[in-house]
Amino acid sequence: xxxxxxxxxxxxxxxxxxxxxxxxxxxxxxxxxxxxxxxxxxxxxxxxxxxxxxxxxxxxxxxxxxxxxxxxxxxxxxxxxxxxxxxxxxxxxxxxxxxxxxxxxxxxxxxxxxxxxxxxxxxxxxxxxxxxxxxxxxxxxxxxxxxxxxxxxxxxxxxxxxxxxxxxxxxxxxxxxxxxxxxxxxxxxxxxxxxxxxxxxxxxxxxxxxxxxxxxxxxxxxxxxxxxxxxxxxxxxxxxxxxxxxxxxxxxxxxxxxxxxxxxxxxxxxxxxxxxxxxxx
Amino acid sequence: xxxxxxxxxxxxxxxxxxxxxxxxxxxxxxxxxxxxxxxxxxxxxxxxxxxxxxxxxxxxxxxxxxxxxxxxxxxxxxxxxxxxxxxxxxxxxxxxxxxxxxxxxxxxxxxxxxxxxxxxxxxxxxxxxxxxxxxxxxxxxxxxxxxxxxxxxxxxxxxxxxxxxxxxxxxxxxxxxxxxxxxxxxxxxxxxxxxxxxxxxxxxxxxxxxxxxxxxxxxxxxxxxxxxxxxxxxxxxxxxxxxxxxxxxxxxxxxx
Numbered sequence: 001x002x003x004x005x006x007x008x009x010x011x012x013x014x015x016x017x018x019x020x021x022x023x024x025x026x027x028x029x030x031x032x033x034x035x036x037x038x039x040x041x042x043x044x045x046x047x048x049x050x051x052x053x054x055x056x057x058x059x060x061x062x063x064x065x066x067x068x069x070x071x072x073x074x075x076x077x078x079x080x081x082x083x084x085x086x087x088x089x090x091x092x093x094x095x096x097x098x099x100x101x102x103x104x105x106x107x108x109x110x111x112x113x114x115x116x117x118x119x120x121x122x123x124x125x126x127x128x129x130x131x132x133x134x135x136x137x138x139x140x141x142x143x144x145x146x147x148x149x150x151x152x153x154x155x156x157x158x159x160x161x162x163x164x165x166x167x168x169x170x171x172x173x174x175x176x177x178x179x180x181x182x183x184x185x186x187x188x189x190x191x192x193x194x195x196x197x198x199x200x201x202x203x204x205x206x207x208x209x210x211x212x213x214x215x216x217x218x219x220x221x222x223x224x225x226x227x228x229x230x231x232x233x234x235x236x237x238x239x240x241x242x243x244x245x246x247x248x249x250x251x252x253x254x255x256x257x258x259x260x261x262x263x264x265x266x267x268x269x270x271x272x273x274x275x276x277x278x279x280x281x
Numbered sequence: 282x283x284x285x286x287x288x289x290x291x292x293x294x295x296x297x298x299x300x301x302x303x304x305x306x307x308x309x310x311x312x313x314x315x316x317x318x319x320x321x322x323x324x325x326x327x328x329x330x331x332x333x334x335x336x337x338x339x340x341x342x343x344x345x346x347x348x349x350x351x352x353x354x355x356x357x358x359x360x361x362x363x364x365x366x367x368x369x370x371x372x373x374x375x376x377x378x379x380x381x382x383x384x385x386x387x388x389x390x391x392x393x394x395x396x397x398x399x400x401x402x403x404x405x406x407x408x409x410x411x412x413x414x415x416x417x418x419x420x421x422x423x424x425x426x427x428x429x430x431x432x433x434x435x436x437x438x439x440x441x442x443x444x445x446x447x448x449x450x451x452x453x454x455x456x457x458x459x460x461x462x463x464x465x466x467x468x469x470x471x472x473x474x475x476x477x478x479x480x481x482x483x484x485x486x487x488x489x490x491x492x493x494x495x496x497x498x499x500x501x502x503x504x505x506x507x508x509x510x511x512x513x514x515x516x517x518x519x520x521x522x523x524x525x526x527x528x529x530x531x532x533x534x535x536x537x
Contacts, residue, residue, distance in 0.1 A: 086537065088486065089477055143537045168431075168452055170462055173476050174488060177452045178536045180431060181438050184407060185414035185533050192415065208452075210403030211391075211431040216411055230403035230431070231393030239393050249398055259401045 033057055035225075049266045058223045058266055060203060062105075063112045063129035066162055070270050071116035071125060078114040079124075080147040085109060085140045086172070094171040098133070105131045109140045110165070113148035115157070119274025121281070124152040124159040130204075134166035137209055141169070142179025145213060149186040158196035158277055163214040167207015180212035187216045196280045198273065201228050201251070201260065219276060220260045222251040223269075228260075283447070285473040285482075289455060291447040292426045298499055299358075300327060300342025300385040303425060306503035307510070308333055311340065316367060320400060323364030325356045325392070326436075328371040330380070333511065339375035341368045341436050342385035345426070358427075359392035362405035365435050369409045372416060381419040381514050384436040389454060391432030406435040413438035414529065419517035421510055424448040424480075424489075440529050441513050442488060443506070444480035446495040450488070451478040488536070 029042050036055035045052065049069060050059040061069075067076050085098045102108060110132035116125050126148045128135045137145075145161065152159040168176040190197055199217030203226035210230050214220075222228060229249035237244055247253055254260045264272045283291070291297065304311050308331035316322040328341040345358035352358075368384075375382050391402050413420060413436075420439030428437065428450035444450060452458070455473040460466035483489035493506050517525060 083537075089475060091475065139537045146534070170452060170458055173452050174450060174478065174483065174486065175536060177430065177434055178488060178533060180407075180434055181410055181414065182533045182536055184411040185438070185530055188411045188415045189530070191411075208431055211406040211435075212410060213407070215401070215404040215407040228403075229398050230391065230401075230406070231398065235393045236395065236398065240395060244395070248395070254401075257399050257401070259404055 034059075051266050056224070056265075058203065058225065060130050060164065061266075062131060063107065063127040063162075066127045067112065067114075067116070067125065069266070070118060070127075070160075070162075070273065072118060072120065075117040076114045076125070077116070078112060079151055080113050080144040081108065083109070083140050083143045083147065085138065086175075088139065088175045089171065089173045091171045091173075101132055105129070107132050109144065110135045110137070111141045111144050113144050113151075115151070115155070118160075118270060118277060121274060121277035122157055123277060124148050124155075124157050125162075126159070127162040128164045128209075130164040133169060133171075135164045135209070136166050136169035136176075137179050137183075137212075138169035138172040138176045139179060142176070142182050145183050146186045149183070149190050149213075152195055152197075153186075153190055153193050156193070156195065158198070158280060159190065160198045160200065160273060161213060161217075162200045162202060163205045163209055164202045165205055165207065165209035165214075167209055177208065180208050183213045184216060187213050191218075196277075198276060200264075200269070200273075202226050204228070206230065206232055215259075219262075221262050221264050221269075221272065222254065222260045224251055224263050224265060226251045228254050285449070285476070285479050286455070286470045288447050288479050289427075289449055289469075289473050292449045295347050297426055299347065300344045300387055300425065302499070303385055303423070303503060303506070304331060304340055304342060306500065307331075307507045308338070308340065309335075314371060317363040317370055319366060320363045321361075323356075323361050323367060324354055325358050325360040325388070326364035326368050328368055331383075333383075333507075333514075336514075337378075337380050338514075339371055339380045339382045340385070341371060341382065343388040343433075343436065345387055356392060358388045359390060360388065360432060360435075361392050361394070361397050362400040362402050365391075365405040365409045368436050369412055372409075372413065372420075376416045376418050379418060381421070381517070382416065382439070383510060384420070384422045384439065386422060386424045386428045386433045386437055386450075387426035388429055388432045389427055390429045391435065406431045409435045410438055414533070415526065417522040417526065419514055419525065420529075421513060421517075423493075423506065424450050429454055438529075438533070440517050440525065440532070441490045442483075443491045443493060443509060444483060444489045445493050445502070446480055448480055449478040450480075450483050451476055
């Protein structure tokens with residue numbers, strides 16, 4: 001009964017708020033928490049920064065909402081928005097897929113970069129978006145992130161990158177792989193310039209992004225319970241022919257093994273970043 | 282003209298020369314050095330000091346085996362994080378003593394295992410890539426067989442990228458690519474043709490600087506590679522350290 005009602009509402013809502021739903025994984029007025037299975041009122045989740053009010057599960061967030069949560073109001077000025085997807089392999093169906101995603105998500109690519117203020121402190125902010133081809137890094141993502149890093153160097157600003165990515169983008173082949181070198185080389189220049197880089201890992205951060213700029217922060221923060229790793233869990237299971245232990249490759253696992261500085265809940269993220277920026281003034 | 286898939290098969294042949302074969306043939310002496318000073322010594326990566334004529338250079342190589350026994354010992358050329366950390370330690374040592382660096386790339390990829398993740402394969406690769414971008418000595422990277430994914434790039438950031446004629450360099454294996462994009466790992470052949478992974482493709486894409494022709498005479502191949510290395514080290518050593526780093530940065534910066 002309830003399920004049917006939810007479905008009906010879902011249908012109507014999905015027509016009018018398609019983009020919102022696509023970016024935030026929220027379906028209609030109700031959403032089921034994938035962790036505790038509780039049926040939640042969407043407004044409650046939204047107001048709670050897309051964190052389950054019952055169990056604390058951090059749902060994936062669109063870059064647009066992430067920026068709204070982190071940057072001081074009306075301070076975000078986008079840069080590198082003219083950098084768009086290229087198709088170096090002339091891979092069948094790739095650009096069509098990208099165009100469809102643009103329509104659906106209202107995003108041009110899997111990362112949005114800009115300058116902004118966080119608790120009054122000026123910085124460069126790059127935010128990846130998992131709704132756009134799993135946040136994968138192709139040439140446009142690599143180029144935008146490199147421009148963001150170079151902007152930080154040029155303006156002598158700290159940079160914060162929110163990572164969410166399935167890794168390097170397969171459809172652009174070796175060009176995607178080389179973005180790992182390009183972005184990491186830019187981070188090297190940033191380090192040499194003595195500027196602060198804070199990397200924030202969110203669910204999921206894997207593959208070529210983990211094996212490049214995501215792991216190179218002076219300070220590395222993570223949201224709770226995020227999947228973070230180089231190889232995907234399925235690939236590892238197929239290789240070792242064993243099931244992986246509970247909690248493997250989660251934020252808490254990385255903290256325990258010494259690879260991240262701190263796990264920060266979403267409600268505390270802005271203030272934590274604000275404090276870190278002040279410490280490094 | 283071979284197809285991309287034929288080259289994949291050649292690049293993976295068990296009897297194809299491996300990193301240590303190149304090292305032995307190109308350099309006059311080689312002293313292997315071990316360990317990452319932190320956790321262990323990964324046998325999938327070899328490294329040490331070699332003499333090129335009478336010039337000491339630092340050599341790093343991803344080492345596959347030729348037999349099943351050797352491959353087990355070398356983990357099929359799939360490094361663990363300590364392998365990349367050993368490589369980086371030796372490359373930083375090269376910078377300290379002003380030795381050029383030559384790397385030999387031949388790996389199906391970084392090892393995807395529990396221990397590798399516990400010790401952060403991602404961080405090990407990222408750090409190596411980043412630091413290579415800033416090492417103030419000439420770096421020449423040679424893809425001799427299979428250059429697959431971040432596991433290859435981790436020792437692949439340099440001033441010159443050279444590929445053997447039948448070597449491949451790719452974002453991941455054609456099998457992996459097919460299973461992700463075609464949802465069918467048996468379409469690896471088809472994937473290989475579409476992925477642009479041959480030496481010729483990489484040269485056209487502006488990533489490989491030079492291709493070493495292959496023939497049946499391994500001696501000839503290594504001599505041709507040796508000549509290339511000597512000539513290019515000479516050119517690179519004429520640059521100031523700042524110029525060297527600016528040019529290296531530009532080499533990757535323009536890939537878009």
